[in-house]
Amino acid sequence: MIFTVPNKNLVTAQKVSPGTFLDLKIWERQHIEQWVINNPEILGEELLILTAEFSGFEQSKDRLDVLALDRQGNVVVIELKRDGLAAYADLQALRYAAMVASLTIEKVIPYYIKFRKRVADEVLTEEQAKAEIQDFVISDTFEEFSTKARIILCSEDFSKEITSTVLWLRDFGVDLSCIKITPYAMEDKVVIVPRVLIPLEEAKQYLIGIQAKENPQPSKGAKRQRTVKILLENALVKAGDKVFLKNGLPSFLQFKKDDPIFSAEITGLKGQSDAIRWANDGQCYSLSNLAWSIFKEHHPEGKDPGGVNGAWHWVNEQGVSLWDLAEKHLAAASTKA
Structure with a gap:
């Protein structure tokens, strides 16, 4: 009622x-x-x-x-x-x-x-x-x-x-x-x-x-590791490195370097929910879940953003997305093999 x-x-x-x-x-x-x-x-x-x-x-x-x-x-x-x-x-x-x-x-x-x-x-x-x-x-x-x-x-x-x-x-x-x-x-x-x-x-x-x-998830054999794990284990990032929510942002969200909502740092942890620490509140999140939450909160109508590949949206200080950083490493490793 x-x-x-x-x-x-x-x-x-x-x-x-x-x-x-x-x-x-x-x-x-x-x-x-x-x-x-x-x-x-x-x-x-x-x-x-x-x-x-x-x-x-x-x-x-x-x-x-x-x-x-x-x-x-x-x-x-x-x-x-x-x-x-x-x-x-x-x-x-x-x-x-x-x-x-x-x-x-x-x-x-x-x-x-x-x-x-x-x-x-x-x-x-x-x-x-x-x-x-x-x-x-x-x-x-x-x-x-x-x-x-x-x-x-x-x-x-x-x-x-x-x-x-x-x-x-x-x-x-x-x-x-x-x-x-x-x-x-x-x-x-x-x-x-x-x-x-x-x-x-x-x-x-x-x-x-x-x-x-x-009903634990059964193992299906080899698969691509999560992006943060690839980056940490191959020293492509380290704890304390700054990352920014900058790549491929929706039209209603404009990147501002000094705004803490766009800034985080690598925690050095390899879990799904604690990969980065958000500058806006000091709490730990996964790359994708934090990006998803920010997109939804700032959408003019509060719409669900759907699937979000956070590793593609978050970039390092050189402006390279974490996804691309990991993909380049995997491609180079595959060539050597």
């Missing part, structure tokens, strides 16, 4: 009644899908959108609404419904989850590259796309998607049949969530209020911990 309080009369609260997607002419693909793509947090967590209208299924013409990745390395099937009473939404989502369970990063990369070009006009190489995907996951040991895909159902409302089915499936270890979005018409705008119906936050955190314990 929403109440508005006029600035000139703070003691008066006026109730705003919820509308419906139908009455407000809100459409599934044209509107709801775009909300999720531009601001994935509407679903109650940080997600990296991998692609939309995904149709890369063998022997099937089905189209999955939105495919995403969570911070724990799980592929997330996002099924959107304009009609809260839509039949078989749960079954349809389960079918999609089964289909994407075998997806690998390599299979997703072409779709992700095409998606980023379409929604953000970004041109990514396969290596850059792979780095953005891997850097989004908070685990230092992440190498490949989990085989247990998650499901998020998002709608204006849910029938008892669907919520009962979701709760029953969760008892059997299926990670299914229900996000309810309520629209409110307020003067010349529509206010949307998302709410997690299933699961409650406490249960969600408990399940994440259990999954991390029971």
Whole structure:
């Protein structure tokens, strides 16, 4: 429920009644899908959108609404419904989850590259796309998607049949969530209020911990090490070196050398979450997560920046991106070998 309080009369609260997607002419693909793509947090967590209208299924013409990745390395099937009473939404989502369970990063990369070009006009190489995907996951040991895909159902409302089915499936270890979005018409705008119906936050955190314990990421053999580890182990950077958020910044963000938000220093640590210390608050972050947070905070509309390869955006004092610095070393080492 929403109440508005006029600035000139703070003691008066006026109730705003919820509308419906139908009455407000809100459409599934044209509107709801775009909300999720531009601001994935509407679903109650940080997600990296991998692609939309995904149709890369063998022997099937089905189209999955939105495919995403969570911070724990799980592929997330996002099924959107304009009609809260839509039949078989749960079954349809389960079918999609089964289909994407075998997806690998390599299979997703072409779709992700095409998606980023379409929604953000970004041109990514396969290596850059792979780095953005891997850097989004908070685990230092992440190498490949989990085989247990998650499901998020998002709608204006849910029938008892669907919520009962979701709760029953969760008892059997299926990670299914229900996000309810309520629209409110307020003067010349529509206010949307998302709410997690299933699961409650406490249960969600408990399940994440259990999954991390029971499903460690399997080793897939040799892969490119994380950029900071390459640089530190080959003495290309050292603890205390200054780095700057300068390369390839979005149009709404202008680099200023004296502004602490653009400055950090190498910590000398090789973990995923403590590679650099930010001058703005003295706290430690990963290259990608800090760049992602800065881009989002300074976006005029607070939009999610999508995948961010922080090593490409952060440069050393000579102006060379940390990504390019590591890539040149790897290329030289490969030539010698």
